[in-house]
Every structure is written in structure tokens, then in C-alpha cells.
Amino acid sequence: MRRAVLSAAVELLSREGLAGATVAAVARAAGVHETSVYRRWRTRENLILDALTSELDSALPIPDTGRVREDLLAFFDRLARLLGTPQGHALLRLSVERDDTLDDRRGPYWRDRLDRAVVMVRRGVERGELAPGTDPGLLVEAVSGPLFVRALLSRAPLDEALVTGLVDLALDGARPGRPAGT
Amino acid sequence: MRRAVLSAAVELLSREGLAGATVAAVARAAGVHETSVYRRWRTRENLILDALTSELDSALPIPDTGRVREDLLAFFDRLARLLGTPQGHALLRLSVERDDTLDDRRGPYWRDRLDRAVVMVRRGVERGELAPGTDPGLLVEAVSGPLFVRALLSRAPLDEALVTGLVDLALDGARPGRPAGT
Incomplete structure (x- = not known):
């Protein structure tokens, strides 16, 4: 039942935005009783955050190839592709829309998701691929x-060349004398 | 008259958002006739974009110190401070809010503002401070x-240490062996 309700919620959020994802509509789409949804999640807010979390967490696994550049390219390629899908874009838009019932918990939501990614950088520091003082x-x-900004503000393309350029800039910097992508 | 109307528009946008910045309200606040505003700007959309443009362009001059790091620190410190003000934040929120009368022109608006900043990087390449292949x-x-994302999504602080860290990462990269901030 949990999976059916969450996937109905993600589907409704992506298609109709926050306004369309009422508990009644989600319950109807999932084929369960509204009271069962309330019993499990208590509030619409909990349901929506649970749906977003399970959706994005399964779409964004943390790779562990043994090389920091490969890990970062794989992870951020997936993030770029996710933000470029209608569903991912709807989830992102939802995060910046004003809504009094959600405001407090959406900032931490995205921060938490990106916090999971720092482990790739820490492993690179431990292996000596990155400087010890790296933040x-x-x-x-x-x-x-830049991926979020392109998705939200500039609507510029989110492609693999962008991700490679950003990863190599963060690893190698723009100063002369060091070959990029090594 | 132009300055009075534009500053009334920025004031109203910052305080009440897009909905409050009607031509009638702007004209009243500026002490001019509504018809004079329509004669000059023709549509509310033109007025709002003109107000945003003049506000942000005067708040974001492009420095030219002769050193790329100094130029970038000065420019992005100003951008961070601007996004941290209630007014700057309101202008940014306005850019991501759905509004059918504005949608088409707001993406290019931010892209144009940041396009002006690339000249600092180009000068750094010309002086040999940055690699010739720098994008x-x-x-x-x-x-x-990251400054836009902190202002819009994560609400994390926009301080000078953040700007310095981002500029030095972009210049020097995270790989070991090159001292940052030189």
C-alpha cells in the first residue's frame, strides 16, 4: 500500500503540482481509502515529503567507483537528467513555490539530499586525489x-558537456598549467 | 518622472510581490497619472522588467582591478549581498514565480545579467591569469x-566566506598541490 500511495502522489505532483496532490486525489488514484492515508501519514505535508524523498533518493544513488572524478560525473549526470525530466522539474518547482503548509521543511529537504553527495568528495580526500583542505x-x-539554476531560472540546457565542464572546473580550476579531466 | 516611477515599482515589487505592483499602485506611489505610465511603458510587463533591470544593473557594476580574483570577489560579494536583502530576494522570487504575462522574458533577463560578468573572466584569460581554454x-x-540556490532553495547563509570559497575553487580547483587564493 505504501508504494502505491507514494507513486500516486509523485504522479499527481508531477502532473498537477501541489494544488492537485490532495489526500483525496492521491487516495483515489492509488485505489485506497482516504482514512488509510491519514492513518499512516497524518498530514498531507508528511505524505508529500515522503513521496518526494523516496522518489529522488532512488533516482540518485551515490556511486563508488574508487575515482572521485568518475563518481562526481555519474552522480551529477543523473541529477542533471532528473532535473530535465518533466517529473523532476515539477518536483523542483514545487520546492520554490510558496506554500504555508510546507515552507519550513522544504529547505532542509534539498540540503539533506546534497549532503548525501559529500561522501564522494570525502573519499577523494582520503585517497589523496583532492587537497586535504577541500570543503x-x-x-x-x-x-x-548551476544545474538547479538552469532548471529554474535560465532554462538553459542540462547536458553531459555542462556536467563534465563543472566537475572539471571544481577539480582542476581555471588557472593555467594543469590539464583538465585527468 | 522615469526614476520616480521605477523606484516606486521596485519598492512595491519588493514589499508586495508581483500581485501588488499594478500600474495603478505604482502610479499612485510615484505621484504621477496612470495614463503617463501607460504612455511611457505601454504594458505592466515592460514597466516591471525596466524596474528590475535598472535596479540590478546599478547594484551590480563590473569591477576592473587588473586582477581576476579581485574582480570576481568584488562582483560576487555584491551579488551575494543583493540576494540577501529583502528587496533582492523579492526580485529573485519574482523570477521563479509562475506568471503567464512574464514567463517568456524572465529567463533571458537573468542570463543577460550574468553574461555581463563574463568580461572579468575574459580579461583574466587575456592577461594569462587563466588557462586559454577557460569557459x-x-x-x-x-x-x-550556489548563491542563487542558497537564496531560493536551501536558505543557507550568503556570506563573504562562501563567495571566497567558491571563487578560489573555480580558480584553483580541489586537486592537491596548488595553494588556494594566490
Whole structure:
């Protein structure tokens, strides 16, 4: 029942936005009683956050190839593709829409998802691929930030060349004398 | 008259959002006739975009110190401070809110503003401070993206340490062996 309700919620959120994802509509789409949904999730807010979390977490596994550049390219390629899908875009838009019932918990939501990605950078520091003073959260922000901005603001394309350019810039910098992508 | 109307529009946009910035309200706040506003700007959309443009362009001059790191720190410190003000935040929120009368022109608006910043990177390449293959737009996105995301999504602080960290990461990269901030 949990999977059916959550996938109905994601489906409705993606297609109709926050306004369309009422508990009644989700219950109807999932073929369960509204009271069962309330019994399990208590509020619409809990249901929506649970749906977003399970959706994005399964779409964004953390790779572990043994090389920091490969890990970052794989992870951020997936993030870019996710933000480029109608569903991913709807989930992102939902995060910036004003809604008094959700406001407090949506900021931490995205922060938590990106916090999971810092482990790739930490492993790179431990293996000596990255400088000991590297700030893992800052590196994750420097690569993910432009992807979110393209999806939300500029509507510029989210492609593999963009992700490769951002990862190599964060690893190698723009100063002369070091070959990129090594 | 132009300055009075534009500053009344920015004031109203910041305080009450898109819905409050009607031509009638702007005209009243500026102490001019509504017909004079329509004569000059023709549509509410033109008025709002003109107000945003003049506000942000005067708040974001492009520095030219002769050193790329100094230029980037000065520019992005200003952008971070601007996004952290209630007014700057309102202008940014406005850019991601759904509004059928504005949708087409707001994406290019932000892209245009950041396009002006690439000249700092180009000068750094010309002076040999940056590698010849540097992508100026990508570097501007890597530094500005996390600032926009913090303002819109994560609500994490926009401080000088963040800007310095992002600029130095984009210039020097995270690989070992090159001192940051030089």
C-alpha cells in the first residue's frame, strides 16, 4: 500500500503540482481509502515529503567507483537528467513555490539530499586525489548550483558537456598549467 | 518622472510581490497619472522588467582591478549581498514565480545579467591569469549558481566566506598541490 500511495502522489505532483496532490486525489488514484492515508501519514505535508524523498533518493544513488572524478560525473549526470525530466522539474518547482503548509521543511529537504553527495568528495580526500583542505559541501554546491539554476531560472540546457565542464572546473580550476579531466 | 516611477515599482515589487505592483499602485506611489505610465511603458510587463533591470544593473557594476580574483570577489560579494536583502530576494522570487504575462522574458533577463560578468573572466584569460581554454560563462555559473540556490532553495547563509570559497575553487580547483587564493 505504501508504494502505491507514494507513486500516486509523485504522479499527481508531477502532473498537477501541489494544488492537485490532495489526500483525496492521491487516495483515489492509488485505489485506497482516504482514512488509510491519514492513518499512516497524518498530514498531507508528511505524505508529500515522503513521496518526494523516496522518489529522488532512488533516482540518485551515490556511486563508488574508487575515482572521485568518475563518481562526481555519474552522480551529477543523473541529477542533471532528473532535473530535465518533466517529473523532476515539477518536483523542483514545487520546492520554490510558496506554500504555508510546507515552507519550513522544504529547505532542509534539498540540503539533506546534497549532503548525501559529500561522501564522494570525502573519499577523494582520503585517497589523496583532492587537497586535504577541500570543503566537500562547497564542491557539491559549486557543481549542483548551476544545474538547479538552469532548471529554474535560465532554462538553459542540462547536458553531459555542462556536467563534465563543472566537475572539471571544481577539480582542476581555471588557472593555467594543469590539464583538465585527468 | 522615469526614476520616480521605477523606484516606486521596485519598492512595491519588493514589499508586495508581483500581485501588488499594478500600474495603478505604482502610479499612485510615484505621484504621477496612470495614463503617463501607460504612455511611457505601454504594458505592466515592460514597466516591471525596466524596474528590475535598472535596479540590478546599478547594484551590480563590473569591477576592473587588473586582477581576476579581485574582480570576481568584488562582483560576487555584491551579488551575494543583493540576494540577501529583502528587496533582492523579492526580485529573485519574482523570477521563479509562475506568471503567464512574464514567463517568456524572465529567463533571458537573468542570463543577460550574468553574461555581463563574463568580461572579468575574459580579461583574466587575456592577461594569462587563466588557462586559454577557460569557459567564461561556465566559471560565472559555477560561482553564481550556489548563491542563487542558497537564496531560493536551501536558505543557507550568503556570506563573504562562501563567495571566497567558491571563487578560489573555480580558480584553483580541489586537486592537491596548488595553494588556494594566490
